[in-house]
Amino acid sequence: MPIQIKTLDQLKVMRRAGLVVAQMHQVIRDEIKVGMRTDALDVIAAAVIKRAGATSNFLNYHGFPAVICISINDEIVHGIPGSRIINDGDLVSIDCGAIIEGWHGDAAFSIGVGTVSAQDQRLMDICEESMWRGIAAGENGAKLTDIGSAIEQYTNSQGTFGILREYGGHGIGTEMHQEPHVLNFGKAGQGPEITPGLVLAIEPMITSGSERTKVLSDDWTVVSVDGSRGAHFEHSYAICPDGKAFVLTAVDGGRAQLGRLGVEISELLR
Ligand code: MG
Numbered sequence: 001m002p003i004q005i006k007t008l009d010q011l012k013v014m015r016r017a018g019l020v021v022a023q024m025h026q027v028i029r030d031e032i033k034v035g036m037r038t039d040a041l042d043v044i045a046a047a048v049i050k051r052a053g054a055t056s057n058f059l060n061y062h063g064f065p066a067v068i069c070i071s072i073n074d075e076i077v078h079g080i081p082g083s084r085i086i087n088d089g090d091l092v093s094i095d096c097g098a099i100i101e102g103w104h105g106d107a108a109f110s111i112g113v114g115t116v117s118a119q120d121q122r123l124m125d126i127c128e129e130s131m132w133r134g135i136a137a138g139e140n141g142a143k144l145t146d147i148g149s150a151i152e153q154y155t156n157s158q159g160t161f162g163i164l165r166e167y168g169g170h171g172i173g174t175e176m177h178q179e180p181h182v183l184n185f186g187k188a189g190q191g192p193e194i195t196p197g198l199v200l201a202i203e204p205m206i207t208s209g210s211e212r213t214k215v216l217s218d219d220w221t222v223v224s225v226d227g228s229r230g231a232h233f234e235h236s237y238a239i240c241p242d243g244k245a246f247v248l249t250a251v252d253g254g255r256a257q258l259g260r261l262g263v264e265i266s267e268l269l270r
Pocket residue numbers: 106107169170201203234
């Protein structure tokens with residue numbers, strides 16, 4: 001499949017989908033508590049989707065049974081909500097998405113619940129910052145692998161972490177997962193050029209130990225082989241027709257975080 005280039009009108013619909021995802025994130029951040037079952041958060045997220053007149057792109061995706069992925073501690077991504085109770089000190093990663101008029105949004109975050117260890121907080125902070133560095137590197141006219149290179153360089157500059165190899169970011173539009181695949185590591189200056197109309201989901205996944213993972217017998221949950229904890233952050237961002245970036249799944253379009261990194265966001269989707 002060729003890379004799907006979106007018009008401004010299509011990006012406007014994707015922005016609406018992105019704001020539904022942002023709202024799901026906000027509600028989950030507000031509601032997540034020690035002692036809660038993980039499937040209670042799925043119910044809350046489903047209510048946001050319904051209220052917004054959107055549909056879920058996670059539910060029934062290759063048979064996935066819920067509207068969010070929830071992954072705890074050594075689980076890094078693709079965990080299934082269920083009867084598991086969230087404990088004090090858990091590092092919880094939430095990934096979810098929404099569809100509006102056929103256009104998809106997709107974003108993820110990690111959060112410490114209750115008493116968060118300094119080591120976990122640092123793991124999350126580095127993962128999140130690497131995502132912003134990746135988006136900032138993926139500006140109009142850059143090459144695709146500039147993104148993964150920025151993510152890897154920043155992460156490695158902060159210490160020893162495992163950057164997952166088997167999973168990465170992706171194009172997004174009329175399907176949740178489109179070309180191109182976006183690695184979270186590698187050499188800069190390669191791959192297709194980043195141009196207006198491109199929309200990418202950037203999603204670094206790192207652990208405090210090894211990058212090696214395995215999939216549990218539920219056929220979904222990805223855990224670290226060495227038991228180390230994982231973090232996962234994701235945003236979907238567009239290059240607008242004016243050549244400027246806009247983060248579709250961030251309430252402020254990425255203004256604060258990208259501005260800090262010297263990247264001016266587009267005004268076309270505001
Ligand atoms: Mg994604």
